[in-house]
Amino acid sequence: MNFNLRNAVLANVSGSSQDQLQHTIVDAIQRNEEKMLPGLGVLFEVFWKNADEQEKQHMLQTLEAGLK
Structure with a gap:
């Protein structure tokens, strides 16, 4: 099974508001x-692939601040 x-x-x-x-x-x-984490990862991937450099930088700053 694949x-x-x-x-x-x-x-x-797909198609969600x-x-x-x-x-x-x-x-x-x-x-x-724990089983929900992969789904959040996929959503993050979608964000990252569609974000411009400014949005990516903002996300990185937010993550860095949240991990301190």
């Missing part, structure tokens, strides 16, 4: 379940 998690996550959230995406993200964080 299961592509990335494609499954993308298919699951901003409110739906926010709910998905908040729900995944609040549940605090």
Whole structure:
């Protein structure tokens, strides 16, 4: 069985509104379940691939500050 998690996550959230995406993200964080982490990673990948350099820099600064 060959299961592509990335494609499954993308298919699951494809066409979602901003409110739906926010709910998905908040729900995944609040549940605090390890199995939700790959999905959040896929969403981060989508952000990163579509962000301009300024948005990427802002994300890196936010991550750095949050990890201190």
